[in-house]
Amino acid sequence: MTDDKSIINELLNDKQYHIEFNGHLTNHVKHAVVALAGMNIPAQKIKDYYENYAKLTTYGFGLEPARASKYVISEENWKDFLGQRTSFSAYCDFFDLQIKKLGLDIVLEKYMPTLLSGWAGAFTHATIHLGWALDIKSHWMAVEGLAYMAYAYVSCNPQRAAITREQYTNEAPFDSLQRITAYWNNHSTELSDWVETLVSNTESDKAEGIHPELIRSGLQYRIAKLLKVGHPLIYELPAWLKSNDTSSVWDQLYYTVSLLYLAKPGDFVLLHLITSLHAMEKIAQHSPTEQTKDVIKCYWVGLLCILFSRADFPKHAKLESLHNTFNKAKDDIDNEAWKHVWEQTIARSVEEEEEHNPKLVYVLQLMWERSKGLSIYRAAAGQFTTTPELPPSFETPPTE
Structure with a gap:
C-alpha cells in the first residue's frame, strides 16, 4: 500500500509538463490519476496510464515541457x-x-x-x-x-446576478433549470440567433478582455463570450441560492446536471458540469462556511453561461420525462448485481484512452453511494463520451 501511495504521490508531484498543450488544450492527466486512484486501480496501472497520456493524448498530441514564465508574480501584482x-x-x-x-x-x-x-x-x-x-x-x-x-481566469461576473423575483421562491435547482429550458424552447430561434451573432463578432473581443488564443478553441471562445456578455435569464437568481441547507443544494445540483447529461448522453460539454461540480464542492468544503453560498452561486451562473454558449437546450418535455423516471428510482446498494454493474463500468472506464470517462464514473459512483443508490447516477455513469474533433482554427499556430 505504501508503494502504491508513493507512486501516486510521485505522479501528482510531477513538474516536467506544462499545464496545457497545443495552445490552450488542458493537460488532464493528473485528474485521471485522482479518479483512477479513487476507484482503487493499482498504482502501476495508473502510472502506465499517465505515461501513455503524456506521450500521446487523444487529441493526437503529446504533453509539452514545463515553461518558464515571462513575469514574476508577487502579492503586489x-x-x-x-x-x-x-x-x-x-x-x-x-x-x-x-x-x-x-x-x-x-x-x-x-x-x-x-x-x-x-x-x-x-x-x-x-x-x-x-x-x-x-x-x-x-x-x-x-x-x-x-x-x-x-x-486562465475568465470571470462569470456573479456581481451582476441577484435574487429579484418572488415567484422563484419555491424552486429547487431542477425547477429553475426547467423554467429556463421552457423559455429557451419557446424562443429557440431568437436565442440561438442571438448567441451565434454574438460569437461571430470578434471585433470587440480585445476590448472585452478575451484572450486571442481562445478564438482558436471554438468551444472555449463561445464560453468566454457568454461569460463576458451574459443574459438576463442567467442573472435572475432563484431563492434556493440563499438556502442554509447547502448539503441539500449540492445533492440537488448533482441530480440536475446528471439529468442534463442523460438528456444528451455522452455529451462532452455536459460531462464537465458533473466533474467540475465535484471540484466546486471540494473547494467549498475547504473554504469558510460563509463562502459556500458564493461558490454555489458562481457555479450556477457559470453553468448557465456554458449552456447558453451552445446555442441549444434540451427539450423541456425530455427533461421532465427523465425526471419522472429517475427522481425516486433507487437501486439496492447491498445487491451484488449492482455492485457487479459498477465493477464492469469501472473496468470499461479504465480501458478508455479518453480520460474524461473514468472521471465521470468516479464522481457518479461517489454520488450513487452518497445518495444510497439513486439510479440516475448508475445510468449516467455508463454513458461514455468521445474526444471531440478539433475545429479548423487549430490549423493556425497558438497565440501565446
Missing part, C-alpha cells in the same frame, strides 16, 4: 496577470510559497474570493485541477490548480 496566460510557473512559485507560509485553508480563504468568479475559465479544467487536488490532498496539485485558475 498577482491580480494584474489574471487571465493573461503568461505566467503559470510564476503563479505556481507564488502560491507554493503562500501555502507554505500560511497553510492551504488560509490561502483558499484569502485568494478564492477573487479566483472563484473565474471558475469556468479553461473550460472548468483549472477548477477541476484544484478541486480534485483537494479531494486527494495533494499539495503540489493544489498549487497548480490555484495557478491555473489565475492563468
Whole structure:
C-alpha cells in the first residue's frame, strides 16, 4: 500500500509538463490519476496510464515541457496577470510559497474570493485541477490548480446576478433549470440567433478582455463570450441560492446536471458540469462556511453561461420525462448485481484512452453511494463520451 501511495504521490508531484498543450488544450492527466486512484486501480496501472497520456493524448498530441514564465508574480501584482496566460510557473512559485507560509485553508480563504468568479475559465479544467487536488490532498496539485485558475481566469461576473423575483421562491435547482429550458424552447430561434451573432463578432473581443488564443478553441471562445456578455435569464437568481441547507443544494445540483447529461448522453460539454461540480464542492468544503453560498452561486451562473454558449437546450418535455423516471428510482446498494454493474463500468472506464470517462464514473459512483443508490447516477455513469474533433482554427499556430 505504501508503494502504491508513493507512486501516486510521485505522479501528482510531477513538474516536467506544462499545464496545457497545443495552445490552450488542458493537460488532464493528473485528474485521471485522482479518479483512477479513487476507484482503487493499482498504482502501476495508473502510472502506465499517465505515461501513455503524456506521450500521446487523444487529441493526437503529446504533453509539452514545463515553461518558464515571462513575469514574476508577487502579492503586489498577482491580480494584474489574471487571465493573461503568461505566467503559470510564476503563479505556481507564488502560491507554493503562500501555502507554505500560511497553510492551504488560509490561502483558499484569502485568494478564492477573487479566483472563484473565474471558475469556468479553461473550460472548468483549472477548477477541476484544484478541486480534485483537494479531494486527494495533494499539495503540489493544489498549487497548480490555484495557478491555473489565475492563468486562465475568465470571470462569470456573479456581481451582476441577484435574487429579484418572488415567484422563484419555491424552486429547487431542477425547477429553475426547467423554467429556463421552457423559455429557451419557446424562443429557440431568437436565442440561438442571438448567441451565434454574438460569437461571430470578434471585433470587440480585445476590448472585452478575451484572450486571442481562445478564438482558436471554438468551444472555449463561445464560453468566454457568454461569460463576458451574459443574459438576463442567467442573472435572475432563484431563492434556493440563499438556502442554509447547502448539503441539500449540492445533492440537488448533482441530480440536475446528471439529468442534463442523460438528456444528451455522452455529451462532452455536459460531462464537465458533473466533474467540475465535484471540484466546486471540494473547494467549498475547504473554504469558510460563509463562502459556500458564493461558490454555489458562481457555479450556477457559470453553468448557465456554458449552456447558453451552445446555442441549444434540451427539450423541456425530455427533461421532465427523465425526471419522472429517475427522481425516486433507487437501486439496492447491498445487491451484488449492482455492485457487479459498477465493477464492469469501472473496468470499461479504465480501458478508455479518453480520460474524461473514468472521471465521470468516479464522481457518479461517489454520488450513487452518497445518495444510497439513486439510479440516475448508475445510468449516467455508463454513458461514455468521445474526444471531440478539433475545429479548423487549430490549423493556425497558438497565440501565446
